Amino acid sequence: MSGGPAAPPLLEAREVIKLFPVRACQRLFARTAMQSAVTEASVTIHPGETVALVGESGSGKSTLGRMLLGLTAPSGGTILYRGRALAKLDEAARRAFRREVQVVFQDTGASLNPRRTVGQSVALPLQHNLDVWGEEARRRADGLLDLVGLSPARFRDRLPHELSGGQRQRVGIARALASDPAVIIADEPVSALDVSVRAQLLGLMHALRQQRQLAYLFITHDLGVVRALADRVMVMQGGRVVEQGTADAVLEDPRHDYTRRLLAATPVPDPGRQAARLAQAVAGRRG
Template sequence: MNPPLLSVRDLRRTYRSRAGLFGSGLVTRAVDGVSFEMTAGETLGLVGESGSGKSTTGRLVMGLEEPDGGNVVFAGTDLTAMTPAQRKPFRRRMQIVFQDPYAALNPRMRVGDFVAEPLLVHDVGGGAAERRDRVAELFRTVGLDPAFMQRFPHEFSGGQRQRVGIARAIALQPEFLVADEPITALDVSIQAQIVNLFQDLQERLGLALLFIAHDLSMVRYLCTRVAVMLRGRIVEAGPVEAVFADARHPYTRALLSAVPIPDPVRERGRKRLPFDAGGYTFPPGAALRDLGSGHLVLDGA
């Protein structure tokens, strides 16, 4: 077996809300002991609903937030033990794409400069002329006309802005990309374009992709493995088809049963399975158990 490119071990992150007038504030375990591995070029889907901790997990892996516990090991190196300066060479190899491409773009910066910025920061891409050529090439890679380099973000549609965000993310030729709800804000007719782009990039650049999403049909389509999060913990994980065809955790089942099917006949015959996510208590000492061939489920389910 290939050594993992990324190994996340027992990652934890707790938020304390400011103490109120009475009482000592609330403690939320946003990420509560998350572990998973990814090999080079692999696509892992991280799914779950709001408050599940899936986005926080992505940010912790990227070092955008500091964990309270656990490790992020990338290419054999424990990043959590490092200073920001020590981490810098690794940041080139790990990039992130966000949900709202507009919020990520500086409105007063030409999009060509925005894509070129990481090249400058990491001092790669040579002189100005070389850098311009590299940015033009990146624009073509993500399906944008290099003539658009001189334009400003407001001149672009949502799908085009997401392409700009992706061009910037791949500028340093990373091996690993986190995509945090990258198609949620896009029009339906544009979502397929962006998903296809991710696949093209994976094939051409050998990118490993952590695809954080709530659209389960898209995860099933795009990813090879999936991990389902509930209130900061992974409750089920495994090869996509094993999990989708034979979900074992009641939360996974409820989630899958709630996805609307774009077919009136099948959609009307479907029964949604109830699950009280807020009221659910994890069995004490529950751990992920392997059902075989990498299909893991939190036991007690």
């Protein structure tokens, strides 16, 4: 017996284009040319799945992520949230979008307000997105800090500069979770961290996905992250998606020359060892 129509993706880009103006030369009245950062790229993110967006610097993956977040408007094509065009959402739907679609940036030093304590940073989205204030906001912020492995008593009153890079990234994850999101776009979230901290944070994010049915878009060049966490992979080159498929298919049997070059240039950790390390980190979180 056939079921009903499939639910729309949580978040979708349909053949989006992004053009940026570039001065053709330095003369005062020089013509402004347009350069394409993303060309007819499409991506879908469904509830509970992890999609990895892979490519070298300048491939357009972060620009595509910013369009999915609503931070950059596409020059062409459409961004959709739960099947509705982002540009046409009414105010109520736009508030829901801002709550349900969250981001974890690579540079936590820049994304956390240096004058705001850890507890205040985590409480802010509770206040603005869920209308939770006062003691209840503090209680929930403490719970989120505890969830990401930061003791509230030790960390709630600290400022960002008093934390390590891994601790700041945990604060970034807690802040994203505060809005009770459906999808998190993580832009190189562990690339600046050492191997052991990276494994811990990947284990944490994997466990949170299981517990909360979160969807992720991982923007990364780290093929170890892709192998450990992703269900599907999209490879970008020069602003275009040149290959996509399941993580196993793309990593084990790449079809595009560019994907093969990426794999050859980036040694991937032994998959058994990577999986064991991730499983150990996840088990530690559950314990």
